[in-house]
Amino acid sequence: MPFCLFLLLLLLLPAGHASVFVPDAADTVLLRVAPSDNAEVQRLRQMRAALAEAPGRIEMATAFAQAAIAHARRSQDARWYGYAEGALRHWQGRERVPAEVRVLRATLAQHDHRFAAALQDLDQVLAQQPQHLQARLTRAVIHSVQGRYAQAITDCNVVRRYRVLMGVACLATPRSLSGEAEQALRMLHTHLALAEGDDEARLWARSARADIGWRLGSAETEIWFREALDSAGARHDMALHLQYADFLLSQGRVAEAAEVARAWEDSNEGLILSLRARMRSNAEAPGIAQDRRRLEARLEAERARGGARHFGTEAAAALYVWQQPARALWLAQRNWVVQKTPSDARLLLRAAVDSGQSDAAVPVRDWLRENAVQDQRLQALLAQLGQTAKSQAEDT
Amino acid sequence: MKPFTWLGLALLLCISAAPLWAHKPSDSYLQLTVEKSQVEGRWDVALRDLHELVGLDPDGNGEVTWQEVRDSRSAIIAATLPRLTLRSAGAVCDVATGALRIAEHSDGLYAALAFDGQCAAPVEQLSVHYDLLFDIDPSHRGLLRLELGGRTYSTILQPTARQFDVSLEQPALGPLFWTYLRQGAWHIWAGFDHLLFLLCLLLPAVLQRRQEGWVAATDARRATMELVAIITAFTVAHALSLSAAALDWLQLPTRWVETAVAATIIFAALNNLLPLVQRRLWMVAFFFGLIHGAGYAGVLAGLGFDAPTLALALLAFNLGVEGGQILIAAACLPFAWMARHQPLYRHLVVVPGSALAILLGSWWLAQRLFHIRLETLL
DSSP states (O other): OHHHHHHHHHHHSOOOOOOEEOOSSTTOEEEEOOOTTOHHHHHHHHHHHHHHHSTTOHHHHHHHHHHHHHHHHHHTOTHHHHHHHHHHGGGTTOSOOOHHHHHHHHHHHHHTTOHHHHHHHHHHHHHHOTTOHHHHHHHHHHHHHTTOHHHHHHHHHHHHHHOHHHHHHHHHHHHHTTTOHHHHHHHHHHHHHTTOSOHHHHHHHHHHHHHHHHHHTOTTHHHHHHHHHTSTTGGGOHHHHHHHHHHHHHTTOHHHHHHHHHTTTTSHHHHHHHHHHHHHHOTTOTTHHHHHHHHHHHHHHHHHTOSOOOHHHHHHIIIIISOOHHHHHHHHHHHHHHOOOHHHHHHHHHHHHHTTOGGGGHHHHHHHHHHTOOOHHHHHHHHHHHHHHHHHHHHO | OOHHHHHHHHTTTOGGGOSOOOOOOOEEEEEEEEETTEEEEEEEEEHHHHHHHHOSOTTOSSEEEHHHHHHTHHHHHHHHGGGEEEEETTEEOEEEEEEEEEEEETTEEEEEEEEEEEOSSOOSEEEEEEOSSTTTOTTOEEEEEEEETTEEEEEEEBTTBOEEEEESOOOOHHHHHHHHHHHHHHHHHHOHHHHHHHHHHHGGGGEEEETTEEEEOSOHHHHHHHHHHHHHHHHHHHHHHHHHHHTTSOOOOHHHHHHHHHHHHHHHHHHHHSOSOOSOHHHHHHHHHHHHHHTTHHHHTTOOOOHHHHHHHHHHHHHHHHHHHHHHHHHHHHHHHHHTTOHHIIIIIIHHHHHHHHHHHHHHHHHHHHTOOHHHHO
């Protein structure tokens, strides 16, 4: 038996090798890159070249890593996270690691879902420099994503003392998930009306407001999303756009959702949302079969390269695109172990509803109760699950 | 470093924490096929990576054309091939480049570089050393697929594992079977805790527990069968968890498994003195077998066998374990049977033996649980 399973595993390994071809014409465009007059990329390359000459120079290394991460975020090109990591490699395995290096390393680890490694670095930094705001913010986000709201609030409060709006934006999510959603909304309103803070803080605060508004079922959610999307810097914000597309989808505004998601199809999450929206209106529409294959190939390529698996993304693909609720539930449960945001909860509950497994909801139910989480979408899913359980009980 | 820009970084993590920013990091796909002394290769490197390494857009208009890729051919070769070393029997194989074409992968287009390696002698052992891009991008991965002697090997080359070694020689199956059968039987002798556990189960097999205490068993056949049932249950369970560990499906912290093994010895010995479990002892043996098997994760892991060979090795090993236990039981049982009426057997063998086992088991338990070393106590 183990042997058969083993053979099956071997068969499931990806072929990994695409067909080769010779392009038709010499002027066929194979790749679009930043043109040579792109000042930002030029500057990054110069910084990297200079760093290569002096690998241990901390201010050069951290400046490059920081710029590379910012560029990765704007351009959605994950390679720049790798280049940032490369710049910090000098301190790998050393005992004395400068705080700035630790914070950047934690940022990269967090991006890669290695939360424990990120927390280890951040705890060390904050033990020595309790006022390190970047470390506070990053740690607050990790605590919040993993459901430790009290700890997140403690970190955000430190930020708030120095950067009011940034701190308020930071506080909004953990507060709203520990029974104070209305208060968190009011706090955001008040501080946004004061027009304080910089662009980034405003974008974050507005995004948080739309997020909380949606959870509470507020009639103004649409307006708040619009305000967030119109903020300076929102253009590059994939998470915000995809969340808006998700919101539109929940309102039955399928065509608009597809339109928003389409611009982000280069990412797996964007492609999944775009497919969801298009499949809702017509599952046989042209392009859908091809995009499903595209998604499958991408997820396969990600698994093939090893490393931490992104169970949440795989769960969403299994649930919405392949419509395999049992498998999606398995994946969503693994994801729930790692992170506990409302969208992770939704994924798990939806998979539980679709696969008729009301018992699977217990961890989410516990989380909701223990933290007094307010979320109408989750309540609706739980009610649906209750119906399923009841009809199952009647059947037997 | 202004706090302003610092704070900006936070945003890429935050905002309702979308799962991830998912554009795939850099990979290359390397395929090698070994035929006698020749290594036929194809290496797909992302155009995006090559652009970073050699600059594929000399006119700077933001579009990389097929013409530009072709013109960069020698630069591409100079930036890639020196980062790949093939060695057979210690000698570096010469590599000559072939056609440069384009391959499509899930995240875009790649340059597909064909090459031929020429090794000094027919390849029986090959080392692949890979060093592309790691200096600027530690998240880069080289996905190697290698065909040698009718077998296909896959591995992921990364900064912490830049080399892959493979050898043509898979051991002949007959000798392999004997080797692992012997190892299985030896495994019983070598692991003293294993042996002790077995003896604890063996000692009272010739006795029956009654209200008034231990009495000699009357039915030799029944006593033997009970013993065989216990040993077999133990072996089957042991085989299950050992196989799962060898196939890497089960990974338990060694310290806890070893602590649990010590606990099973205490339990088995205690059971001889105070009746804890009297019936269906085989079920206890089965459960404990699972624990003992998991403790030997290292025995068969990482041998580099292909699947059928590994399956045969596992089978032989487990048969060896069973055989070894039956042999020990067969050697002890006749003496125990003859001595069973002697009160001495009970008072000088079963009771002190079990007590000694409890002492040893407790010592191991403490040692493994709290990392106590004898030297530190003395």
